[in-house]
Amino acid sequence: MRALSLAAALAVAMPVHPAAPPGGRIEGRVIDRTAPLHAVAGQVVRLTMIERGASSERGAVSDAGGVVRWSGLPVGGIRVFVLNTDYRGVPYASDRIVLADAAPARTVDLVVYEPSTDRSVIRATVAFAVVDIARGAIRVSAIQRFENPTDRAVLISPEDPLAFPLPPGAGSVSPLAGWRDPHIGRGRITDAFPLRPGSAQVAYAYTLDARESHLALSWSLPYGAEDVEVLVADAGVGAAADGLRAEGPVAGPSGRYRRFGGGPISPGGEVVLRLRGIPLGRDPWPGTVAAGLGLILCVGLVGALRRQRHPAL
Numbered sequence: 327m328r329a330l331s332l333a334a335a336l337a338v339a340m341p342v343h344p345a346a347p348p349g350g351r352i353e354g355r356v357i358d359r360t361a362p363l364h365a366v367a368g369q370v371v372r373l374t375m376i377e378r379g380a381s382s383e384r385g386a387v388s389d390a391g392g393v394v395r396w397s398g399l400p401v402g403g404i405r406v407f408v409l410n411t412d413y414r415g416v417p418y419a420s421d422r423i424v425l426a427d428a429a430p431a432r433t434v435d436l437v438v439y440e441p442s443t444d445r446s447v448i449r450a451t452v453a454f455a456v457v458d459i460a461r462g463a464i465r466v467s468a469i470q471r472f473e474n475p476t477d478r479a480v481l482i483s484p485e486d487p488l489a490f491p492l493p494p495g496a497g498s499v500s501p502l503a504g505w506r507d508p509h510i511g512r513g514r515i516t517d518a519f520p521l522r523p524g525s526a527q528v529a530y531a532y533t534l535d536a537r538e539s540h541l542a543l544s545w546s547l548p549y550g551a552e553d554v555e556v557l558v559a560d561a562g563v564g565a566a567a568d569g570l571r572a573e574g575p576v577a578g579p580s581g582r583y584r585r586f587g588g589g590p591i592s593p594g595g596e597v598v599l600r601l602r603g604i605p606l607g608r609d610p611w612p613g614t615v616a617a618g619l620g621l622i623l624c625v626g627l628v629g630a631l632r633r634q635r636h637p638a639l
Contacts, residue, residue, distance in 0.1 A: 350399035350425035353433045354409045356392040359523070360440035360477045365392025369411055371436065377405035401425045413438040416479045416520045439523055442478035448521055449473045453551035453591070456583070457543070457599065459561045461607035464534050464541065467502075470551070471527040480521040487516040491546040496532040504528035536604040543599040550593040557583035564602035569595075 352373060356366040369388040373396050374381055386394040399407070402425070409420040420436050452471040457464055470490065474480055482488055491514045492499060499515065501508035504527050506519035515530055534543065547554075558565045560575060560582040570588040577583075591597065 349397065350401040350430040350432075351395070351397045352399060352407060352409075352423060352425070352431075353396075354388075354394045354420070354436050355433070356388045356394070356411065356413075356436050356438060358413075358438050358440065365390075366413070366438060367392060369413065369438075372410045374408045374410055375399075375405060376408070377403070399425060401430045402427050409434060409436045411436060411438065414441045414479075415481060416441060416522065418522075439477060439479040441481050441520075442476070443481050443483075444478075445480060445482075447474065447476050448480060448549075449475065450547070450549035450551050450593075451525070452527075452553045452555070453545070453547055453589075453597075454555045455545065455557070456578075457556065457558045457601075458580075459559045459563055459601070459604060461605045462536055464536060464543070464601070464604070465531065466534070466543070467529070467531040468545075469527055469529045470547075470549075471525060472521055472549070473525050474521045474523050477523055479523065482518045482520060484518045487518040489548060490515045490528070490530065491548065492532055493534065493544050493546075495534055497535070499532045500530060502529040502531055536601075536606065539604050539606060540600070540602045541604060543601065545597045545599070547591050547595055547597070548593060550591045550595060552590045554587065554589045554591055554597055556586045556597065556599060558586070558599070558601070560584050563604055566600045568598040568600070570597060 354371060354373075356369045356371060358364050358366050365388075367388055367390045369392070371386055371388060371394045373384045373386070373394075375383075384396055386396065388394050394409075407423040407425070409423070411418050416439070418436060418438050420434050423432050423434055425432060449472065450470065451473045452469070454471075455466055455468040457466050487509075494513070496513075499510050501510070501515055501517075504519075505517050508515050508517045517528070519526075534541065545556075554570060556567055556570060557576060557578070565584055565586075566572075567586040567588075569591070570586040573585045573587045575582050576585045586599075
């Protein structure tokens with residue numbers, strides 16, 4: 327009896343804490359990395375859950391410490407979570423978050439930056455193209471990379487968008503990756519995506535008909551490029567590039583390519599690729615298939631070639 331009375335007394339004396347809600351938990355923290363680094367209070371943050379092609383959202387507002395919290399989230403399965411916010415006109419997103427049985431709680435920083443309109447800080451670092459040759463046509467897949475070395479996001483206005491000129495006669499133009507809302511017209515691709523600190527790149531592809539066996543392909547670079555690489559399919563066609571030097575063959579997933587490299591190219595400059603001996607006839611490949619293959623090759627090789635040229639990177 328005395329033991330029961332003691333147990334009852336201890337139960338009354340001990341504070342009662344509410345049980346933690348079941349399921350997973352995500353705690354996000356909104357951090358402005360523009361100096362001086364600080365937390366952002368009162369920021370609306372969305373938690374997006376993506377599962378089997380469907381998505382749903384929950385919203386929260388960051389507290390004085392920049393923190394947002396969600397609980398009772400599903401754990402395991404084939405699903406990912408992403409934190410999103412719009413800060414001073416620029417969208418930001420976290421890396422993908424996975425809640426597993428072994429780690430049902432995650433803490434994630436959502437990094438944002440103060441905006442700037444000073445484009446002069448942006449460097450055009452790489453211009454890279456892969457040229458595939460078919461009967462009566464060529465296909466070009468290109469990547470252009472930019473670097474923002476500051477701690478501010480550079481805003482690009484729709485009234486003065488970034489512009490990527492296309493050569494005369496370009497067809498089957500496909501903006502492939504890195505774009506926000508691309509527009510094709512007047513011989514160029516334009517877009518007004520912001521350039522956040524770090525690197526950003528866009529990829530696109532197009533075709534050109536070859537009505538004669540020789541063709542001069544002009545690649546205009548309004549922002550210039552520190553490094554230029556052009557790969558031309560080794561299909562028995564003569565190739566030379568004004569302003570670039572031949573650097574030997576490169577093995578790709580669909581065959582061998584002749585490599586031309588150089589730079590820097592000043593803003594407003596261009597590279598001219600001269601092809602001789604293009605087989606005439608009809609292109610047997612659908613343009614969309616060619617663009618996809620070109621992009622795979624382009625993305626796979628740009629990193630490898632950069633490592634060869636700059637081993638320390």
